[in-house]
Amino acid sequence: MTMREPRTSPIVPSYGERSLAELSASILASLNGDADGNVLQLPPAPRACLLIVDGLGWELLRAHQAAAPFLSELAFNSTPLTCGFPATTVTSLTSLGTGLPPGQHGMLGYQVAVPGSGRLLNGLRWPDDIDPLAWQPRPTVYQRAAEAGIGAVYVAAGRLRSTGLSRTAFRAPEFRAARSLGALAAETLTALHESERIMVTAYHGQLDEAGHEYGVASRAWAFQLAHTDRLAEQIAGSLPPDTMLYITADHGMVDVAPADRVDFDATPELRDGVALLGGEARARHVYAEPGAARDVLARWREALGDQAWVASREEAVSDGWFGPVDDGMAARIGDVIAAAASGGAVVATSREPNESRLIGMHGSLTAAEQLVPLLAFASR
Numbered sequence: 001m002t003m004r005e006p007r008t009s010p011i012v013p014s015y016g017e018r019s020l021a022e023l024s025a026s027i028l029a030s031l032n033g034d035a036d037g038n039v040l041q042l043p044p045a046p047r048a049c050l051l052i053v054d055g056l057g058w059e060l061l062r063a064h065q066a067a068a069p070f071l072s073e074l075a076f077n078s079t080p081l082t083c084g085f086p087a088t089t090v091t092s093l094t095s096l097g098t099g100l101p102p103g104q105h106g107m108l109g110y111q112v113a114v115p116g117s118g119r120l121l122n123g124l125r126w127p128d129d130i131d132p133l134a135w136q137p138r139p140t141v142y143q144r145a146a147e148a149g150i151g152a153v154y155v156a157a158g159r160l161r162s163t164g165l166s167r168t169a170f171r172a173p174e175f176r177a178a179r180s181l182g183a184l185a186a187e188t189l190t191a192l193h194e195s196e197r198i199m200v201t202a203y204h205g206q207l208d209e210a211g212h213e214y215g216v217a218s219r220a221w222a223f224q225l226a227h228t229d230r231l232a233e234q235i236a237g238s239l240p241p242d243t244m245l246y247i248t249a250d251h252g253m254v255d256v257a258p259a260d261r262v263d264f265d266a267t268p269e270l271r272d273g274v275a276l277l278g279g280e281a282r283a284r285h286v287y288a289e290p291g292a293a294r295d296v297l298a299r300w301r302e303a304l305g306d307q308a309w310v311a312s313r314e315e316a317v318s319d320g321w322f323g324p325v326d327d328g329m330a331a332r333i334g335d336v337i338a339a340a341a342s343g344g345a346v347v348a349t350s351r352e353p354n355e356s357r358l359i360g361m362h363g364s365l366t367a368a369e370q371l372v373p374l375l376a377f378a379s380r
């Protein structure tokens with residue numbers, strides 16, 4: 001983070017109004033005629049499909065209209081949502097799955113401290129000794145749908161069937177595996193055609209993978225987006241009658257140049273007094289050693305300058321970064337939160353060698369990461 005750019009303001013997610021939590025809750029409400037719960041005022045319909053495209057930020061979509069003509073047409077008259085903080089998959093998928101902001105569902109980042117244990121929980125590599133249902137006890141939108149007599153099906157790659165995250169975030173009554181883009185469309189459509197009242201969620205993860213690996217400025221990313229556009233068009237083209245298709249994303253992404261990376265493992269001012277480094281490069285949860293929180297906050301502010309919004313836990317909570325925070329959840333949040341304010345990142349080349357090599361990254365409160373599409377398509 002050597003380049004100095006003027007400080008901008010963080011985009012605090014619009015919890016309760018226009019965030020991912022309201023999307024899934026409003027879809028369920030649109031299916032069961034619950035006008036009060038339909039915060040986004042989605043049209044009533046007996047069937048709905050939610051296509052989640054991992055990593056398809058609103059600004060990225062707007063910048064790639066030629067690669068994604070179908071999605072861009074739908075985007076033309078739409079308004080984006082904010083995804084939530086951190087702008088990361090485990091947090092956003094749980095917001096979608098529960099209809100709750102991060103401060104209430106408790107999936108507060110890619111890696112967060114397990115309070116009292118001295119270790120981190122990585123939401124994508126769930127440890128055997130932590131029960132996902134104890135970590136996130138709130139019922140999911142899918143469970144609520146099933147209780148209301150509405151079918152609830154989740155379609156994704158088979159390896160995602162029974163991960164800790166899927167049990168934390170979805171607990172869908174029915175999971176259908178799809179090994180390819182074509183199978184994802186086919187399984188999604190089959191499920192929709194099988195039931196008169198149903199909510200089908202399809203999850204596509206390859207665009208995010210392309211962004212991390214090659215960068216969002218790469219041809220690989222743009223070509224992958226074109227496949228994603230075709231996927232959405234195929235689903236839209238074969239929907240049963242009276243069906244709404246919604247398309248959204250869990251977060252956007254930015255490419256982080258090598259010169260804009262600060263290495264935690266090689267920077268003593270950042271390491272001093274830190275017991276655990278959580279989160280990810282653009283959204284760090286920093287857990288201080290006992291009594292060191294104020295000094296860590298001051299040193300991180302000094303070291304990162306204008307390149308990050310650095311807040312104490314109390315400041316981040318009172319500024320609404322996580323939404324309303326339930327009592328039991330606050331201890332999972334870092335003593336210090338560092339959210340990248342421009343194109344930089346705090347990598348950790350020793351403890352996170354793989355993550356530190358990624359080109360595209362996400363997590364923070366910039367428009368490129370926070371804004372995600374809310375596209376809607378109604379079948380005839």
Ligand SMILES: [Zn+2]
Nearest residue numbers: 055089208212
């Ligand atoms: Zn990602």
